[in-house]
Amino acid sequence: xxHATIALLLLLACAGAFAQTAPLSTDAAFNDLVAKNPTAPxxxxxxxxxxxxxxxxxxxxxxxxxxxxTAANNTRTDVQVGASPNxxxxxxxxxxxxxxxxxSLAVERGAVNSQSNxxxxxLSTTPYLLGGFVGVRDSPQNWRDYAAxxxxxxxxxxxxxxxxxxxxxxSVDSGEVKWTVLGNRSPRDIALIDQFQPLIAPIQxxxxxxxxxxxxxxxxxxxxxxxxALQQFVTSAGSVTAGSLRAKLDxxxxxxxxxxxxxxxxxxxxxxxxxxxQSTANAATLQMSTLTNAYLALNNKQQLSLAxxxxxxxxxxxxxxxxxxxxxxxxxxxxxxLNAEGDFNQHYQHKNLHQVRAISVEGGATIGRxxxxxxxxxxxxxWWRNADSNNKNVGVLQVNANLYITSSVSLPVALSWANHxxxxxxKGFQINVGLxxxxxxxxxxxLDKTP
Amino acid sequence: xxxKLAERIYQLTPSEGxxxxxxxxxxxxxxxxxxxxxxxxxxxxxxxxxxxxxxxxGPGAMHTIDIRTFFTIGATPQAQYxxxxxxxxxxxxxxxxxxxxxxxxxxxxxLTQVVVIxxxxxx
Numbered sequence: 001x002x003h004a005t006i007a008l009l010l011l012l013a014c015a016g017a018f019a020q021t022a023p024l025s026t027d028a029a030f031n032d033l034v035a036k037n038p039t040a041p042x043x044x045x046x047x048x049x050x051x052x053x054x055x056x057x058x059x060x061x062x063x064x065x066x067x068x069x070t071a072a073n074n075t076r077t078d079v080q081v082g083a084s085p086n087x088x089x090x091x092x093x094x095x096x097x098x099x100x101x102x103x104s105l106a107v108e109r110g111a112v113n114s115q116s117n118x119x120x121x122x123l124s125t126t127p128y129l130l131g132g133f134v135g136v137r138d139s140p141q142n143w144r145d146y147a148a149x150x151x152x153x154x155x156x157x158x159x160x161x162x163x164x165x166x167x168x169x170x171s172v173d174s175g176e177v178k179w180t181v182l183g184n185r186s187p188r189d190i191a192l193i194d195q196f197q198p199l200i201a202p203i204q205x206x207x208x209x210x211x212x213x214x215x216x217x218x219x220x221x222x223x224x225x226x227x228x229a230l231q232q233f234v235t236s237a238g239s240v241t242a243g244s245l246r247a248k249l250d251x252x253x254x255x256x257x258x259x260x261x262x263x264x265x266x267x268x269x270x271x272x273x274x275x276x277x278q279s280t281a282n283a284a285t286l287q288m289s290t291l292t293n294a295y296l297a298l299n300n301k302q303q304l305s306l307a308x309x310x311x312x313x314x315x316x317x318x319x320x321x322x323x324x325x326x327x328x329x330x331x332x333x334x335x336x337x338l339n340a341e342g343d344f345n346q347h348y349q350h351k352n353l354h355q356v357r358a359i360s361v362e363g364g365a366t367i368g369r370x371x372x373x374x375x376x377x378x379x380x381x382x383w384w385r386n387a388d389s390n391n392k393n394v395g396v397l398q399v400n401a402n403l404y405i406t407s408s409v410s411l412p413v414a415l416s417w418a419n420h421x422x423x424x425x426x427k428g429f430q431i432n433v434g435l436x437x438x439x440x441x442x443x444x445x446x447l448d449k450t451p
Numbered sequence: 452x453x454x455k456l457a458e459r460i461y462q463l464t465p466s467e468g469x470x471x472x473x474x475x476x477x478x479x480x481x482x483x484x485x486x487x488x489x490x491x492x493x494x495x496x497x498x499x500x501x502x503x504x505x506x507x508x509g510p511g512a513m514h515t516i517d518i519r520t521f522f523t524i525g526a527t528p529q530a531q532y533x534x535x536x537x538x539x540x541x542x543x544x545x546x547x548x549x550x551x552x553x554x555x556x557x558x559x560x561x562l563t564q565v566v567v568i569x570x571x572x573x574x
Contacts, residue, residue, distance in 0.1 A: 138530075231457035
């Protein structure tokens with residue numbers, strides 16, 4: 001009884017120090033611990049919570065489940081997933097500075113600036129992925145040591161019917177290399193992880209309090225045998241749920257659980273300590289999410305990328321483009337882009353064209369996720385000065401919205417208007433639709449999922 | 452010599468300890484670990500910590516080593532932690548894989564426990 005009383009006092013002292021953390025109930029803590037590690041659940045904590053629940057007694061006030069914010073990648077407004085604006089079928093009029101860390105895929109249909117309605121399929125990746133840094137080679141050390149390989153993006157767009165409809169990728173219609181000179185917005189940066197260190201101390205204190213509070217419980221009759229039997233069940237099952245674990249514990253512990261008043265007190269103190277430790281860890285995790293957003297927003301306000309691309313064009317001439325892309329991220333949810341581009345004909349002497357085919361500027365503003373993360377939107381404009389077209393000055397205005405089906409898959413829809421109809425642009429209003437996915441954070445998470 | 456009673460449950464003599472190595476792929480590496488009142492530091496992937504008999508000299512004959520592994524935002528679908536426990540003779544007792552889950556939403560932490568039971572001294 002003395003140990004339990006001391007443990008309870010310790011626990012209450014800790015609870016006062018971290019009063020802002022809403023404790024999970026005994027049952028909620030049980031469910032949370034199993035749900036987050038179904039292949040190797042923490043059997044000691046799980047057994048303690050089960051025994052406390054069976055023994056009865058006062059349980060902690062149930063809290064709502066931790067309300068995790070959506071992953072930071074989902075708040076990014078700097079990633080170009082689809083084709084560059086020069087590509088037929090592209091759903092964006094202005095290009096963004098960033099790109100996927102590993103791999104992205106986009107299929108777009110329509111016409112913003114193509115000679116006819118087109119369908120574009122764009123694959124983007126980085127040399128980091130091409131270098132085989134996936135799976136076991138995607139270690140924190142390699143992520144840090146080969147960071148330069150993640151600052152270069154390679155993308156290819158396929159717009160011919162055979163490539164989109166029949167999967168024939170033998171002909172690339174445009175290709176781009178992009179290098180991020182300034183701004184690294186990866187949420188896996190070591191510098192960001194280091195910022196999490198202050199969040200660790202409360203977790204360790206709570207786990208230490210838990211160890212003290214739960215020590216008397218381990219001396220209860222049959223405790224070791226129950227623990228071993230529980231672990232053996234987990235091992236044989238491979239993966240468990242809270243329900244299957246409870247059912248097994250009913251068998252292991254048996255229909256009758258006889259505990260003294262003192263043991264019941266010990267169990268309740270232990271269960272409260274376990275729940276409090278888990279609540280603290282969850283709260284710290286939530287803060288990590290907030291810190292990640294702040295890191296991405298504040299430490300990388302300005303981004304600068306250089307891009308070079310080559311395009312097939314059967315109407316005038318194949319051409320290459322050079323771009324400077326600048327982005328200012330004023331908040332986690334707002335990115336302003338300003339780009340400048342020069343296009344150069346490849347066979348200008350042979351076809352009696354100008355060497356400089358066009359110059360253009362692009363501007364855009366992207367508002368990050370709104371309406372519970374289901375939408376983001378971009379307002380963009382592009383102006384060309386053409387040397388080899390009838391219409392020298394061409395402008396496009398565009399409103400582009402992404403509807404997020406899951407945390408990683410989106411449906412981009414763009415409505416655009418152009419003032420002239422000429423080789424590269426259709427006059428009037430156009431609608432483009434597509435399907436895009438940032439595959440490197442593809443985790444099949446429904447937006448409605450909660451932990 | 453450590454006696455394995457079940458996965459991650461071992462019986463040790465009072466003079467024995469064990470070593471734990473934690474490594475990760477596909478996620479930012481962040482581990483919070485401890486036993487009794489002692490914090491165990493795993494500063495980077497592949498770090499190894501020896502749990503000494505002194506650390507296991509806390510209250511009770513059973514000691515639980517808590518290892519909280521965090522899956523950070525930006526973790527890939529292939530992300531996972533690997534926890535290897537080795538006894539004082541160098542024998543691998545367990546290799547535990549903690550794979551990333553499609554739920555809950557990132558970031559989240561998983562708690563893994565290694566239970567050590569200290570043998571009663573011979574009378």
